[in-house]
Amino acid sequence: MEPEIFINFKHYENAVGKGAEQLMADFHTVNKKNYYYCLSYMDLYLKSKFNDMNIFSQSLDSNSYGAFTGSISMDSLVDFNITGSLLNHSEKRVKKDDIINIVNNSKKRNFTIVLCVENIDEVKDYAKLEPSYIAYEPPDLIGGDISVSSAKPDIIETAAKICDYYRVNLLVGAGVKTQLDMKKSMELGASGVLIASGIIRDPKPINKLNSLTNLL
Numbered sequence: 317m318e319p320e321i322f323i324n325f326k327h328y329e330n331a332v333g334k335g336a337e338q339l340m341a342d343f344h345t346v347n348k349k350n351y352y353y354c355l356s357y358m359d360l361y362l363k364s365k366f367n368d369m370n371i372f373s374q375s376l377d378s379n380s381y382g383a384f385t386g387s388i389s390m391d392s393l394v395d396f397n398i399t400g401s402l403l404n405h406s407e408k409r410v411k412k413d414d415i416i417n418i419v420n421n422s423k424k425r426n427f428t429i430v431l432c433v434e435n436i437d438e439v440k441d442y443a444k445l446e447p448s449y450i451a452y453e454p455p456d457l458i459g460g461d462i463s464v465s466s467a468k469p470d471i472i473e474t475a476a477k478i479c480d481y482y483r484v485n486l487l488v489g490a491g492v493k494t495q496l497d498m499k500k501s502m503e504l505g506a507s508g509v510l511i512a513s514g515i516i517r518d519p520k521p522i523n524k525l526n527s528l529t530n531l532l
């Protein structure tokens with residue numbers, strides 16, 4: 317099975333606004349159904365331009381429509397034809413009660429949640445909610461050059477067993493930069509990777525994305 321690749325644009329300057337549009341136009345030329353693009357709230361409107369691409373939000377709130385200043389509700393995402401979101405990224409943590417609400421609601425709405433966790437205790441705790449995906453990302457490795465697959469192989473293996481039990485797909489992220497990192501992650505039981513700087517901060521993001529999947 318081909319690895320699922322979730323590209324988190326974060327709030328990097330070259331990946332917001334015009335930069336996001338240019339990156340999406342480039343990625344569109346090599347798009348695959350197993351590629352997911354997690355855009356800034358401000359750029360989610362790009363779904364109307366790149367309708368055939370999997371565009372996800374980077375977070376969302378648990379409220380519905382109403383008097384909730386600054387909110388991004390699942391209702392509004394669904395109305396924008398956005399079919400999924402990251403949740404509880406270590407750079408955007410969310411209260412446990414809200415996580416429970418959002419994950420439960422996502423099942424009724426057929427909305428995909430990638431629930432990010434920082435350690436094995438959170439894997440155990442949150443896999444029980446049965447979100448579509450659990451993404452294990454140790455915060456100390458995020459944005460660095462040491463990949464989670466080489467630094468924490470034993471934790472990935474344990475996380476994969478737990479996720480398998482609950483029939484939740486496992487993603488791993490932090491420091492993923494090469495095809496080897498990705499291959500190792502898959503061998504350890506992940507169904508894909510969550511990657512940001514390895515692609516977005518590369519001088520040629522499209523070539524980097526290609527190099528990750530070519531010859532796999």
Ligand code: G3P
Nearest residue numbers: 324458459490491512513
């Ligand atoms: O969401 C992806 C992420 O936090 C990992 O970041 O830059 O280490 O690929 P990076």
